[in-house]
Amino acid sequence: MAVNGDWSDCGFLVLNAGSSSLKVALFAATGDEALLSGKVEKIGPDGVIQLKDAQGQALPVAEGVAEGDLGTHTGALMVVIRTIQRHFPALRLAAVGHRIVHGGPQFNAPLVITPDVMRTLEALAPFAPLHQPHNLAGVRAAMAAFPGVPQVACFDTAFHRDQPFVNDTFGLPSRYYEQGVRRYGFHGLSYEYITGQMRQLAPQLAAGRVVVAHLGNGASMCAVHDGRAVASSMGFSPLDGLAMGTRCGQIDPGVLLYMLDQEKLSSAEIARVLYHESGLLGLSELSNDMRTLEAAGTPQAQRAIDYFVMRAQRELGALAAQLGGLDALVFSGGIGENSVLIRARICERLGWMGIELDPARNAEHATWISAEQARTAVLVVRTHEELVIARSVRAVVGMA
Numbered sequence: 001m002a003v004n005g006d007w008s009d010c011g012f013l014v015l016n017a018g019s020s021s022l023k024v025a026l027f028a029a030t031g032d033e034a035l036l037s038g039k040v041e042k043i044g045p046d047g048v049i050q051l052k053d054a055q056g057q058a059l060p061v062a063e064g065v066a067e068g069d070l071g072t073h074t075g076a077l078m079v080v081i082r083t084i085q086r087h088f089p090a091l092r093l094a095a096v097g098h099r100i101v102h103g104g105p106q107f108n109a110p111l112v113i114t115p116d117v118m119r120t121l122e123a124l125a126p127f128a129p130l131h132q133p134h135n136l137a138g139v140r141a142a143m144a145a146f147p148g149v150p151q152v153a154c155f156d157t158a159f160h161r162d163q164p165f166v167n168d169t170f171g172l173p174s175r176y177y178e179q180g181v182r183r184y185g186f187h188g189l190s191y192e193y194i195t196g197q198m199r200q201l202a203p204q205l206a207a208g209r210v211v212v213a214h215l216g217n218g219a220s221m222c223a224v225h226d227g228r229a230v231a232s233s234m235g236f237s238p239l240d241g242l243a244m245g246t247r248c249g250q251i252d253p254g255v256l257l258y259m260l261d262q263e264k265l266s267s268a269e270i271a272r273v274l275y276h277e278s279g280l281l282g283l284s285e286l287s288n289d290m291r292t293l294e295a296a297g298t299p300q301a302q303r304a305i306d307y308f309v310m311r312a313q314r315e316l317g318a319l320a321a322q323l324g325g326l327d328a329l330v331f332s333g334g335i336g337e338n339s340v341l342i343r344a345r346i347c348e349r350l351g352w353m354g355i356e357l358d359p360a361r362n363a364e365h366a367t368w369i370s371a372e373q374a375r376t377a378v379l380v381v382r383t384h385e386e387l388v389i390a391r392s393v394r395a396v397v398g399m400a
């Protein structure tokens with residue numbers, strides 16, 4: 001905690017805990033650049049840690065890290081903390097911000113995690129069984145490491161809480177909506193960052209009808225009007241909508257009944273197919289990685305790319321319809337930010353929506369990639385979810 005409101009020697013951590021990974025960033029009380037960032041991957045016996053400083057130089061981890069220290073989230077966090085203490089001995093850690101995938105219907109803004117909040121987040125685990133328990137493991141590890149330090153939850157669902165009922169519900173008996181079976185939408189921290197960037201880059205467009213395409217290993221699109229979410233391609237789970245690295249995207253629920261009744265698959269087996277064996281990987285039978293598929297040039301890889309592009313075009317059309325038109329399309333995420341080919345393919349044949357790319361600008365990864373005369377702007381904006389969490393932590397704890 002700051003002494004008399006002086007935060008100058010304080011810093012805070014941003015954590016993103018996945019099933020076998022822990023992404024970390026250390027921020028000072030002010031400034032957008034992380035002092036330290038990195039990740040621990042393959043948490044377990046083969047854990048690997050990579051940390052870098054603000055200049056991108058590799059930072060050696062604290063001395064005395066033994067084999068097995070990266071075996072659990074808590075162990076991995078302790079290694080990070082010891083490394084921070086070694087490189088930033090005068091810094092006091094005043095808060096920890098956490099990326100939490102699910103805030104349920106109730107949490108529409110970042111907040112300090114109290115015991116009550118923690119119980120609610122635990123109760124939401126059945127809504128995001130593959131993500132929420134790992135996020136909360138990160139919270140518990142940080143609580144154990146920093147007793148009494150505020151832990152701030154930032155939700156991937158919060159951005160979407162404004163969307164109207166029709167885009168929040170399924171056509172199921174209404175009791176399911178009451179039980180929390182809703183279209184929550186995800187990647188909300190990314191959408192928050194991008195809408196904020198749009199306000200600076202192009203305030204007039206930001207006040208209008210925008211579709212943001214977050215195309216990474218996980219992929220979704222969000223329709224935004226004047227900075228507020230209207231509809232998302234992702235729904236109850238992060239499976240819906242676009243085809244992804246290994247997730248199926250939109251699917252007829254009849255297929256799940258077929259898997260259950262005819263193939264006699266268990267729910268765990270179905271989950272494995274839908275989450276880990278589908279999408280680009282399932283269609284290509286080669287890779288979940290777009291770079292690999294672009295380089296492969298095989299008919300199967302081509303089909304996977306074609307399907308990815310088709311789904312993106314369909315979702316874009318559907319979301320533009322929800323907005324009553326389109327003023328701007330924004331590409332983001334690993335594929336959206338880097339793939340000249342996929343951006344060009346998605347925008348092909350969308351002249352009727354006013355979309356026309358400038359091929360040279362697209363090839364240069366310029367921020368504005370639409371043609372001069374195009375009615376609809378097309379932009380590329382690099383997302384920065386950690387920075388959204390950092391800003392939220394500062395706001396919630398009253399720092400700076």
Ligand code: AMP
Pocket residue numbers: 215216217218245288289290291292294333334335338339340
């Ligand atoms: P993310 O989950 O946002 O890190 O995005 C990962 C995806 O971005 C993977 O499918 C990568 O293959 C893809 N990606 C990253 N760089 C490129 C690139 N230069 N060209 C095509 N895809 C890329």
